[in-house]
Amino acid sequence: MDKKIKAYVVLPCYNEEEVLHETCRQLLGVFDEMKSEGLITDSSRIVFVDDGSRDRTWPIIDELQEQYKEVEGVKLAHNVGHQNALFGGLMTVRGECDCAISIDADLQDDIHVIPDMIRKFRDEGCEIVYGVRSKRDTDTFFKRTTALGFYKIMKVMGVDMVYNHADYRLMGSRALEGLSEFKERNLFLRGMVPLIGYKSGCVYYERNERFAGESKYPLKKMISFAFDGITSFSINPIRMISTVGTLACIFAVIMAVYAIVQKILGHAGSGWASLMCSIWFIGGLQLLGVGLIGEYIGKMYKEVKRRPRYIVEKYTGKE
Numbered sequence: 001m002d003k004k005i006k007a008y009v010v011l012p013c014y015n016e017e018e019v020l021h022e023t024c025r026q027l028l029g030v031f032d033e034m035k036s037e038g039l040i041t042d043s044s045r046i047v048f049v050d051d052g053s054r055d056r057t058w059p060i061i062d063e064l065q066e067q068y069k070e071v072e073g074v075k076l077a078h079n080v081g082h083q084n085a086l087f088g089g090l091m092t093v094r095g096e097c098d099c100a101i102s103i104d105a106d107l108q109d110d111i112h113v114i115p116d117m118i119r120k121f122r123d124e125g126c127e128i129v130y131g132v133r134s135k136r137d138t139d140t141f142f143k144r145t146t147a148l149g150f151y152k153i154m155k156v157m158g159v160d161m162v163y164n165h166a167d168y169r170l171m172g173s174r175a176l177e178g179l180s181e182f183k184e185r186n187l188f189l190r191g192m193v194p195l196i197g198y199k200s201g202c203v204y205y206e207r208n209e210r211f212a213g214e215s216k217y218p219l220k221k222m223i224s225f226a227f228d229g230i231t232s233f234s235i236n237p238i239r240m241i242s243t244v245g246t247l248a249c250i251f252a253v254i255m256a257v258y259a260i261v262q263k264i265l266g267h268a269g270s271g272w273a274s275l276m277c278s279i280w281f282i283g284g285l286q287l288l289g290v291g292l293i294g295e296y297i298g299k300m301y302k303e304v305k306r307r308p309r310y311i312v313e314k315y316t317g318k319e
Helices: 020-036 057-067 082-093 111-123 141-156 173-180 189-196 219-233 236-265 272-305
Strands: 007-013 045-050 071-076 099-102 128-133 165-172 200-205 312-315
Touching: 007 020, 007 082, 007 111, 020 045, 020 057, 020 111, 045 057, 045 082, 057 071, 071 082, 082 099, 082 165, 082 173, 082 189, 082 312, 099 111, 111 128, 111 165, 111 200, 165 173, 165 189, 173 189, 236 272
Parallel strands: 007 045, 007 099, 045 071, 128 200
Antiparallel strands: 071 312, 099 165, 128 165
16 A cells, blocks of 8 residues: 655745635645545645735634644744745754645646645655646746746756746655755755755646736846846856956957057047947946956855844644
């Protein structure tokens, strides 16, 4: 007889009062199906992580955990951002389950592939199972294009990522322990998890429209998230600035020789426009280089302070 898995589903939440009841209802339905199939134990749990929400997210979580024995809640003392909240939830439950499935609370990721994830973990020995979007037909042209560009840039920068995978994944207890060894404060879990190693697999699904509420990742946050991912895992941008600087110096020498030759031949003009363009171009490169280096120094500043990534105010674990 196949072993039943004690699985925890971890959902980071920030101002998600409009979706929590429906999310809980649908997840409980999937839990009932998995229990009837003998996939998971009765002690499996749904864990909502409140990331310092300003609405009724935590009161609703409190109500749900009082109403259903399968529901637990983790309340963070302050808003720490999606990645830290997800990491905090996983670390809170890592010693209590055989595996943890992370998923956003907005019902966009297909919860009906969770049984497939657990089968890959139990039957195929995959310590990490990635939920991967099979297509992006529901995305706008802009979002689809920028997402493709993001993955290509990350690959060029040397970051090992699973294409079309966000933060919907299963991690076994060994993988969770491995993740706990990563001590950096600048978290980019999509890049960190593949570094853990262990056998991994993928399940594919089509993404749904958001059930209710507003996206917590507008364009500004998406750009910031992408930039954080690049600078957290690669020093190639600094190398690129060095390369551009070297090429600019070579170009400057060539232009100097050209100017001298033109002067000797008596063809030299006033050159004001070209001089101004050169100054602005070189000045812009310098400012870009300084800003990029400052970004890395800022990350080092955060790391050396060793401040906690999150603080758990309350955990309503039932066991």
